[in-house]
Amino acid sequence: MGERKSDFFSMRTLRRVVQILSLAAFVYLFLLTVGQYDPAAKRIALLSRAPVDTYFRIDPLAGLTVMLSIRRIVPVMLFYALPIVILTVFAGRFLCGWICPLGVCLDIADKIFFRGSRRQRRGGGVGQNRLRSLKYYILIAVLTASLLGGQLVYLLDPITLITRAFTFALFPIAQLGLRWVGGQDLIEQRLASAAGSPLFPRDVQYFFRLNLVAAAVFIGVIALNSITRRYWCRNLCPLGALLAVFSKASVVRRQVGGKCNNCAKCVSDCKMGAIYNNPRDYQATECIYCYDCTRVCPVLATRIAPALRSEGYKSSLDLRRRHALQAFGIGAAFAVLARTNAAAKTSRTGGVKTSSEFLIRPPGAVPEDEFVNRCIRCSECMKVCPTGGLQPAITEAGIAGLWTPVLVPKLGECTQNCNLCSQVCSSQAIQPFEISEKPYIYIGRAVIDRSQCIAWNSDRKCLVCDEHCSYHAVYWKEVDGVKRPFVNEYRCVGCGICENACPIQPHSAIRVYSFGDRRSWTREQQKAFYELGAKSAEPGR
Amino acid sequence: MKPVSRREFLEAVAGLGAALFIGGCSKNGQAGPKGSVPRMPKVSVDGLFVASGRGPAKNTRAAIEAMGGMGKFVKKGDFVVIKPNIAWNRPPDAAATTNPEVVSELVRLCKSAGASKVLVLDHVIDRPAEVVLGFTGIKDAVEKAGGEVKAAQQESDYRTIEIPKGKLLKSDTLVRDILEADVFINVPIAKTHSATRLTLGLKNLMGCNWDRQSWHQSASLEQCIADYATAVRADLTVLDATRILLTNGPKGPGRTKDVDKVIVGTDPVAVDAYGAALFGLQPKEVSHILIAAQMGLGSLNPSVVKTV
Incomplete structure (x- = not known):
């Protein structure tokens, strides 16, 4: 073990830092979604010139479904999402592992709430991959519905799902909480010099309908972690499914060297359950490049790097024609029912x-x-x-x-x-x-x-x-x-x-x-x- | 990282909860006894002082000086609250809100009379209030003059007051800062008003309470205005008639007239009576002014009108 470098300087640490930064950026952009009086223009304007909707623009699922259903290009969504798609084609589902704010929340929740839970003792949910293809069927249903002019996606898109929880549930609670503890004044004093205006508007306390539902969905998605880690990402997320499809031919692959002693630590530690059966083999479309397997390997046999390889991974989606047709039918049924509702x-x-x-x-x-x-x-x-x-x-x-x-x-x-x-x-x-x-x-x-x-x-x-x-x-x-x-x-x-x-x-x-x-x-x-x-x-x- | 045990977690949650609770108490617990004493003026000066033809700032200064100077009202170290009419999101030249120069000049006069803090506030109607404070030009003008601006938009900004002389209103709410102020200056703008015909000083006080809707629901809006004015007496009323709104009041846009006057007095009814004349109305024709006079709040025919 002498050659092992410090645990700190690793791709995993980098990934965690990026994740935290991504969540911070998401929350910051969310909070920046607020108006302020602009003395020069003499009217209300956004607090910042930052594109506060960045996370929605880069969401390829949102862009695709919108453009499919209205049959027109939405340039701003296309231009932001396209780089993500191209990167995914070459580098795989990094968006899920590094950027997705819901994914970050799931990872954090894992550390706080699900440590030493029954799930862990059962072996981290290894082998619980029966429902893995469900997300593809969800994606099929969603895209079919979009194509036929009915939107279904927004109930399940992770970026909008978490934002709704923030807007409808967390933000009003934060406002109320700040008011209780008198933090509003403190924040304003700090911000008066920094940003010039409060992120928590003084004269409106937000109240939202359906706040309970938005919160329940968010909490429910987190609670699914009690079954397996990243249960949502493995089995349900249609955005993850879309990116998985794009990532089929990715050239950044996990490779296991000859030193592997089959200890299977990577198998039980893979949060996506992508490594199964044997440590040398993995489902490439499930990998979110978290680099956990490279760190837990006691003999440092695993690495993730660009490589043109054809063995050691599987990238087929394993879809059943019957289920795909069913999903197609559900999507179509939703669209026509919505149109005749x-x-x-x-x-x-x-x-x-x-x-x-x-x-x-x-x-x-x-x-x-x-x-x-x-x-x-x-x-x-x-x-x-x-x-x-x-x-x-x-x-x-x-x-x-x-x-x-x-x-x-x-x-x-x-x-x-x-x-x-x-x-x-x-x-x-x-x-x-x-x-x-x-x-x-x-x-x-x-x-x-x-x-x-x-x-x-x-x-x-x-x-x-x-x-x-x-x-x-x-x-x-x-x-x-x-x-x-x-x-x-x-x-x-x-x-x-x-x-x-x-x-x-x-x-x-x-x-x-x-x-x-x-x-x-x-x-x-x-x-x-x-x-x-x-x-x-x-x-x- | 050491896993957090259930016990530790619950302790942390309980601690945080207690902190929030205690924090909340300290903020809201200072409400004081329900029903504070009504706000009454300290100094009374006979007559009205009208300055005209100099522009808003100089008119204000001239009228106050004619009255004997701001030092008559503001003592060293005093906390002064100024209440203009800045309810609507309208530019200063629309005559729907008090002229910012009148307000900022008052801030300067208070400051030079030794006021420790001058706070300009209103219960703003259009939203967001921060935008209204900016758009009406008040924030900029007041801050340049060394004062502070506040929109009293939260229920926690208000305290309950008793109105012993009130007929319809027996108690109502008042902005806390006005209750705590050493000096309270009412700075209305002269406008027409669809419901009460005119809005001048007495009507402007309606912006000091939290719940306006209940006054409209009551048997008589005018009686409520007069009732409230028996308990919320300004030390000084400064009527801004630089430009008055003749039609479509109170919000406008409507026809305006440049009168270039500032009227100052300690008798709220007298100031309003003078203001009514600017619109060619007898004070008696404006019910709430008449009711206020009948309730003994002041005189419809001011004894001295000193024009400068």
Whole structure:
């Protein structure tokens, strides 16, 4: 053992450092997904110029499924994901072992929660590879669905899965916790000099629907580690499956030298269970290049290096035709069911879905059919929304639209001088737009419920909706000697500030409905409609 | 790394929990007795002081000097809170928010009178509040003048106060800093208002409480405004009439008029009565001003109006 170098300077240590850095970068970019007042531009802007959606852009599965389903190239996703794909073709599934933030969490959880667990005593889950191909079938189902115009991937893509847990569950808890311990001020003092603005916005405490579900999925994925290490990555992850396919011909291979004494330590230590049967042989498509096997080998017989070899590994995927067809069928069934689901029905009056009158999409959102296919459910728009009004859809958009963003004005309005959601949307389901265009990006329409409104039904002096309206769409007229609110349809964009501020709670007397949604119109049409209204008599006083 | 035993883990969790709990107590535990004493002015000066034609900063300085200087109100080491109207995300020239130069000049005057800290705050309506503080020009102006800015956007920023003279409101909330301040200066802008016709000094105080919606829900918004003003008395009211908003108030955008005036007084009703005249209205025509006068908060016809 004299020739053994220090355990510290090894590829494994490097990999761990990169993993920690990757998780740190992921968390940092996540926290940077926040707006700040930009004194030069005199409006809200992202805190940093860093591309906060980097991890979604480099996710080849997200890019592939989006582009398959909308049948168009999304350049930003292509350009970021392509290098990853090319690297994977040559160097294998390093993304899983070195970069994937969920993978890092799984490895860390392993160290903390699953040390000496029953699993370890059973031998680290060796031989539990029956379900290994499941991830390929999941991938097949996902891609089939995308191709036929229904998105399934986002429930299982690891990058979006972990981000949803961060946005919906961890961040609001962190905010609350900081408030309890008074850490907010501390953080601000530190950051005042460093970044100039807080990462934890002061004036909004985020509350999210489905936060429990997002957390449960995340915890569930971690809990699967109790069966085998990286259970998720071995058996379920469709991104891992895609990368495995790409990595079939990788030239970086594990090699076992003649000194191997068949101690099989590498077999029991492989977190992916890629080394099985005998230590000299491994399943190359399962290897995530963690370099554990090179470190645990007592005789240093194992190394991982570029090599053009044809023996000592297996790279076939071992798919059964029957199962592949079943997966294909499931994906196709999902797509056609999603398309014939009640949520997909469009109203006769135009592009509005009949699934919910409260299906209010963020401004700049593409038309609904394309939106549910483009949106990768990464939750970045909801993280960045400065009022906390963007929420994951539960039933509004049907099964096919689960987790997509909807504006819930009761929780927060779409504030006037802001386009942050469009700036963080990697798939451009929310298209970039200028704030100056906002007066005619119609996302819904406010309707006054006169039976609830106290200005209408009890002659009160309440015009809170008119006061708050940023676009001068709510105005008042004197009717029977009392000022009562009205809505101008040309000016109302459906931002929901009126619904948010209405003192009638919880069912506001003015509510935003989806029939004002004009996404099916071009921007020119929207502008023309707006100008038509501007020509009409100046409403209110 | 040594594996963490269950016992150690639980101990760590319990310790962390206790730390969080204690930390939380120390922050929120200072609430003090429920129902603090109402905030009352210390100094009363007869009449109104109106400065015009010099631009916002100089008008402010001239009016305060005509009144006898800021030293009348602010003593050395005092903590001063200034409450402008910066509810909306509108640029300074839209006349929907208090002119930043008026506010920053007040900060300077307080500072030179010896104030240890001058805090400019409001319960901002448009979101995010940080953006509003920037967009209205307030943050920049105040910080350059040596003051601090704060948006009181969290319920923990507020304390409950008793309103003994209130008819509809018997208690309400008030920004904690105003309760703790030695001097409280109310700096409204003169605007029309859809619900209350005008918003001047009395109405501006509505931005010192946490829950506005309950006032709208109550039997009379105007009575609530007057009730609140009986308990939340500013030491000084400085009405910014540099540019006033004539239509589509309170948020605008609407027609504006350059009046170039700053009106200063200790009588909140008198200041508002003068402000109403700027819009060609009798003070009696604005219900909440009338109610406030009837409740004895001040005079609709100020005895002395000194124009400088």
